[in-house]
Amino acid sequence: MLTRSIAILVSLLLASHFASAKAAEPVSDGHVHILSPELIKIWKGLGIPFSRSDEYYSDIDVIIQNTAVRRIDLISMAHVYSSQEFGGFKNERELVERENAYVAAARDKHPQKVRAFCSVDPLREYALAELGRCRTQLKMDGIKLHHNANQVYLTVPEHLEKVKKVFEFAAANKLPILMHFDNSHRRFGKPDIDLLIGSILGDVGPVELRIAHFGTSGGFSQRTRGFLNAFIEKLNTDPKLDKHKITFDISAVALDKDSEGIRKLTDDEFAVLARYIRRLGLSRIAFGTDYPLYTPKEYMDILRRRVKLTEREFNLMLKTK
DSSP, X not given: OHHHHHXXXXXXXXXXXXXXXXXXXXXXXXXXXXXXXXHHHHHHHTTOOXXXXXXXXXOHHHHHHHHOSXXXXXXXXXXXXXOGGGTOOTTHHHHHHHHHHHHHHHHHHSTTTEEEEEEOOTTSTXXXXXXXXXXXXXXXXXXXXXXXXXXXXXXXXXXXXXXXXXXXXXXXHTOOEEEEOOOOOTTOSHHHHXXXXXXXXXXXXXXXXXXXXXXXXXXXXXXXXXXXXXXXXXXXXXXXXXXXXEEEEOTTTSOSSOBTTBOOOOHHHHHHHHHHHHHHOGGGEEOOOOBTSOOHHHXXXXXXXXXXXXXXXHHHHHTOO
16 A cells, blocks of 8 residues: 555656646737737838738737737837838827827727737827826826837937936836837947936836847847846846836847848857846746737747747746736
């Protein structure tokens, strides 16, 4: 009987081990874009091609089906209406309001699965008013900033002050910020990090900040490594950051295809990326895909095959909220 009991116990322990070693799967995708039909029409009018049918980008039911995870953070693209590439709109603010409302309505169709992030150009005079409308009327769940599309330079005092007001709003309303930090300036990096930490995060109340694409604009170049080197040093040495929850969104980093002028990674770059992931720490990495660039299933496959993360590392990353 004792031998049989030991055998049963061993089998249970082995079953437990294999259950814990099961392939990790994402329960959430923290970086999913949706475009209104109006925005798609404008983009097509500018000659920008779309590789899939419109519903892939604009229909929340199709997006839910394609992402196939428990929860998504749905990100507005309203900030693009003030981009210089669009050439200017007399009704810009109205377009921004409609785009944010479109995202909020998509969330309302699937409130258990979707968090809605409003987007605004922080340099516009209506920025804080629009954030207030998004919070009080649309009940949106977060804020998206895109310093590249809106050419935001923290080294310009006026820009710094306006971005700081957005962070103060986020802290007061307990709203997470997803920030595309890179502004494409050739000197972007440590000076911008120093200003973000010393003049914004050091002064505002606790915020949840997710830095998109590991700090740059996608891919994993020397620019990305330089950014991470500077930020990791600050995380390890600057106590002003302790009150905040800061994570780094891995979306559009592990590229296995060229995307919008960003080249795909070589095998050596995938290996270096793996080292940086471990150096940064899996608990500081937020899973996201930059959908429609990838679906969660596609991107997880890349992280497994090309970056070669272990299942234990996946589990640590996927627990990051």
